[in-house]
Amino acid sequence: MKHLQPINRKARLLAARTDERSGARALADIPFGCSTQLDPGWEVDSQGGTYGLCTPVERDLYDCYHTCYWPAQVPDALTNFPKWSNSCGAAAQDWAKIDLVFP
Amino acid sequence: MSWRLPPAAGVALLAASLALSATAIRGRDESTRGAGHELEARASAQATQGTPPATPPPSSPNSAPAQSTAPAAPAESAAPAQGQAAPAPSTAPAAAPQTPGADAPNAARGGDADKKKDDKKDEKPRKGLPVTEPLILAKCAGCHFDLGEKKLSRISFLRKTPEAWELSVKRMLRMQNVQLTPDEAKQIVRYLANDHGLARGEAQRAMYEVERRIHWSEAEADKDLRSTCGECHTLGRVLSERRDADEWKLLKATHLAFFPLAQWQAFAGDGGGFEGIDWESMSESEAEAEFERRRSEKRADRADKVLDKLAKDLPLFTPEWDHWSVNRRTVPLAGAWDVTGHEVGRGDVRGVLAITATGKDEYTTEWTLSVGGAAELVRKGKGVLYAGFQWRGKTETTSAGEEPELREALLLSEDWNELRGRLFTGEYSEVGLDVTLRRRTALTGIASIDDAAVAIPSSARVLDVRGSGFPAALAAADFHAGEGVTITAAERVDDGHVRLTVDVDRKAKRGARELSFRAVRGDARVVLYDSIDWIRVAPELGLARVGGKMRPPQTERFEAVAMNRGEDDELYTADDYAVKVVPATWTIEEFPVRENDDDAQFVGAIDARTGRFTPALDGPNPARRWSANNIGEVYVVATCRLATRETPVKPKPAKKAEAKPEGGQDAAPPAAEAPKEDDAPIRIVEKEFRSHGRLLVMVPLYIDWNRFQWDKR
Numbered sequence: 001m002k003h004l005q006p007i008n009r010k011a012r013l014l015a016a017r018t019d020e021r022s023g024a025r026a027l028a029d030i031p032f033g034c035s036t037q038l039d040p041g042w043e044v045d046s047q048g049g050t051y052g053l054c055t056p057v058e059r060d061l062y063d064c065y066h067t068c069y070w071p072a073q074v075p076d077a078l079t080n081f082p083k084w085s086n087s088c089g090a091a092a093q094d095w096a097k098i099d100l101v102f103p
Numbered sequence: 104m105s106w107r108l109p110p111a112a113g114v115a116l117l118a119a120s121l122a123l124s125a126t127a128i129r130g131r132d133e134s135t136r137g138a139g140h141e142l143e144a145r146a147s148a149q150a151t152q153g154t155p156p157a158t159p160p161p162s163s164p165n166s167a168p169a170q171s172t173a174p175a176a177p178a179e180s181a182a183p184a185q186g187q188a189a190p191a192p193s194t195a196p197a198a199a200p201q202t203p204g205a206d207a208p209n210a211a212r213g214g215d216a217d218k219k220k221d222d223k224k225d226e227k228p229r230k231g232l233p234v235t236e237p238l239i240l241a242k243c244a245g246c247h248f249d250l251g252e253k254k255l256s257r258i259s260f261l262r263k264t265p266e267a268w269e270l271s272v273k274r275m276l277r278m279q280n281v282q283l284t285p286d287e288a289k290q291i292v293r294y295l296a297n298d299h300g301l302a303r304g305e306a307q308r309a310m311y312e313v314e315r316r317i318h319w320s321e322a323e324a325d326k327d328l329r330s331t332c333g334e335c336h337t338l339g340r341v342l343s344e345r346r347d348a349d350e351w352k353l354l355k356a357t358h359l360a361f362f363p364l365a366q367w368q369a370f371a372g373d374g375g376g377f378e379g380i381d382w383e384s385m386s387e388s389e390a391e392a393e394f395e396r397r398r399s400e401k402r403a404d405r406a407d408k409v410l411d412k413l414a415k416d417l418p419l420f421t422p423e424w425d426h427w428s429v430n431r432r433t434v435p436l437a438g439a440w441d442v443t444g445h446e447v448g449r450g451d452v453r454g455v456l457a458i459t460a461t462g463k464d465e466y467t468t469e470w471t472l473s474v475g476g477a478a479e480l481v482r483k484g485k486g487v488l489y490a491g492f493q494w495r496g497k498t499e500t501t502s503a504g505e506e507p508e509l510r511e512a513l514l515l516s517e518d519w520n521e522l523r524g525r526l527f528t529g530e531y532s533e534v535g536l537d538v539t540l541r542r543r544t545a546l547t548g549i550a551s552i553d554d555a556a557v558a559i560p561s562s563a564r565v566l567d568v569r570g571s572g573f574p575a576a577l578a579a580a581d582f583h584a585g586e587g588v589t590i591t592a593a594e595r596v597d598d599g600h601v602r603l604t605v606d607v608d609r610k611a612k613r614g615a616r617e618l619s620f621r622a623v624r625g626d627a628r629v630v631l632y633d634s635i636d637w638i639r640v641a642p643e644l645g646l647a648r649v650g651g652k653m654r655p656p657q658t659e660r661f662e663a664v665a666m667n668r669g670e671d672d673e674l675y676t677a678d679d680y681a682v683k684v685v686p687a688t689w690t691i692e693e694f695p696v697r698e699n700d701d702d703a704q705f706v707g708a709i710d711a712r713t714g715r716f717t718p719a720l721d722g723p724n725p726a727r728r729w730s731a732n733n734i735g736e737v738y739v740v741a742t743c744r745l746a747t748r749e750t751p752v753k754p755k756p757a758k759k760a761e762a763k764p765e766g767g768q769d770a771a772p773p774a775a776e777a778p779k780e781d782d783a784p785i786r787i788v789e790k791e792f793r794s795h796g797r798l799l800v801m802v803p804l805y806i807d808w809n810r811f812q813w814d815k816r
Contacts, residue, residue: 003387041317041531042646043801050799051696055731056723057802075806079361080277095722096653101806103273 231259312339315532372405444538448660450475549625587611640796663687702735
């Protein structure tokens with residue numbers, strides 16, 4: 001838990017239970033809520049289903065876009081589509097305005 | 104997956120990647136920002152207005168390319184970009200000098216003179232393909248420099264399918280500010296697909312890519328290849344290309360320039376090259392130092408190994424291509440073609456395609472089709488034959504209840520007499536017909552048999568055989584359908600239709616039988632079965648995407664396939680075979696993966712009669728906990744009642760008797776029991792079958808690289 005500080009009661013409880021030697025590994029793995037299998041078009045969670053995926057997707061969509069984008073599913077901010085999010089600043093509210101991209 | 108990274112290292116790597124890519128692309132930033140955003144609306148506006156694709160329509164708020172400055176701006180910054188890339192040899196050892204300018208020819212212009220000199224100095228005679236299209240020389244040679252012998256950099260060392268070339272041309276429009284009219288783009292893609300295309304066998308392996316299938320498998324492919332390339336796109340994309348070794352290496356450089364995070368998402372290998380380090384027992388500064396050391400360490404990534412292998416497996420020059428390139432010609436397709444096929448959820452497809460030539464490799468088409476025994480409908484369209492064997496077309500119809508537009512991707516057979524592929528439509532190309540077309544010639548041909556599943560035993564069962572050129576004088580003795588099947592009568596309805604009457608012996612072996620007529624063999628099969636033993640839901644795992652507000656949904660279709668237990672007499676084993684598609688009643692049930700799982704209430708609805716699933720609307724659903732999307736995982740249940748013969752009981756004792764001798768015990772006489780069963784009276788019973796498939800309902804895709812527009816060209 002070197003890199004994380006508990007800030008609420010639940011987190012402090014978790015921190016107290018954590019074995020200091022093994023540390024907290026959960027966040028070292030795939031960001032929780034992302035797909036682990038990306039056979040293109042078949043993005044699913046580690047169990048092959050949808051339960052582990054972040055939902056509603058609109059809430060975190062621009063995280064995929066800015067940081068860990070998948071060019072197969074979400075446009076990338078870095079090179080190809082830097083203005084993708086311009087027409088919809090808050091995806092969770094204006095999600096119907098999100099642009100679709102057909103390169 | 105190679106996501107596993109220590110938090111500190113992850114952040115540092117992310118920062119490093121971003122920094123690297125920021126420097127690498129800084130120069131291009133100006134030129135890409137405007138031109139980067141292409142919507143289909145815009146593309147179609149261009150198509151209709153005939154304006155150059157890089158020019159945005161006034162209605163597009165996001166597109167404001169600084170066209171006048173764009174070509175000049177990157178020139179100065181390209182050199183520092185290459186300089187910056189050099190200190191990180193691990194990211195692109197072989198391609199570092201050309202990263203990313205190699206794929207950003209505009210950016211490379213600044214150092215063009217030096218670069219050309221260097222390239223020419225080091226150049227061994229590199230075997231490549233001549234570029235002879237004047238339009239390419241005019242439009243592309245500004246960046247793709249002349250290597251002599253009519254070779255242009257990069258282009259001369261690649262071969263691709265029409266779709267893969269289209270992606271490349273689109274990227275040049277989007278990112279390099281190339282100015283092309285739709286007609287010019289069409290001409291360039293046509294030339295490249297023809298003269299720098301794949302040989303037929305090569306294209307066949309990548310057909311699922313251009314057929315835009317939702318259901319395919321790459322399970323057989325090399326694991327490293329799947330992990331390195333298949334994380335983001337189909338391997339079909341890889342199989343659609345042939346390159347020489349240098350070009351395969353540059354592919355990695357291109358990816359890193361455009362998608363730097365691919366390095367640890369896919370290229371580096373398991374653990375992103377950071378496996379086996381005890382980050383937890385290090386201090387933050389130690390971890391960062393270790394991370395830096397690892398990062399700058401020169402080592403071969405998984406991607407390098409994969410690319411080395413691809414250079415051997417998918418090289419620029421192959422015997423097949425050598426053969427094809429000198430034998431290539433315009434294969435005439437005009438004439439009539441018999442169509443057979445299947446559409447999931449609707450049934451078998453029968454019909455005729457009339458093809459008329461309108462120009463070199465260009466045709467108009469008229470399909471007369473009957474789907475699932477329904478009345479015939481006519482679809483008209485046009486198509487192009489690329490490279491002498493790759494058909495791409497589009498058909499339209501105004502018939503009620505039919506898809507107004509279908510795209511076509513077909514592959515011509517080696518003998519030029521068969522076209523096979525898929526007609527498809529839908530927002531995600533998810534609706535499709537698998538078809539096989541046989542050229543109608545003066546020779547007799549057997550195309551298909553209607554309702555070809557025949558019970559054992561049968562007597563006086565009528566089979567309608569479709570084909571072409573059946574002679575006026577024919578007899579039952581001219582037809583054969585293998586062991587156990589006796590053809591008692593043959594009636595010629597017309598030259599494309601013969602009606603056979605057959606008996607099937609009670610002792611006939613189960614399975615498929617080839618039907619032949621005199622010396623004509625054909626692919627048509629009679630399927631013999633004694634009983635229907637279970638029902639399979641196809642596809643076993645379906646995929647749909649919510650939609651309707653932001654983007655239309657991806658629907659899914661299911662069908663119930665009656666199965667026979669196969670030779671081993673055990674259910675659900677590999678030798679079980681499909682008898683026929685049967686009508687079923689369809690419902691959705693919960694696939695419970697958590698407490699109070701409620702997906703089935705939200706994901707959408709299945710048509711009880713047709714098995715067609717329509718997902719619910721996209722967007723957050725306030726009625727769901729956390730305003731979750733209407734996504735989820737459910738069972739798709741098929742229920743049907745069928746009258747079928749009771750499964751003969753012979754098998755089980757025989758099986759046991761066979762199994763026992765392994766234990767060294769009695770080799771009981773199974774022979775004595777067999778005849779008994781054969782003599783037993785046949786009972787037809789009505790059985791209820793119930794079978795499950797699974798369905799994933801997912802979120803929409805926000806980007807679709809495969810929205811091919813060759814049909815609009």
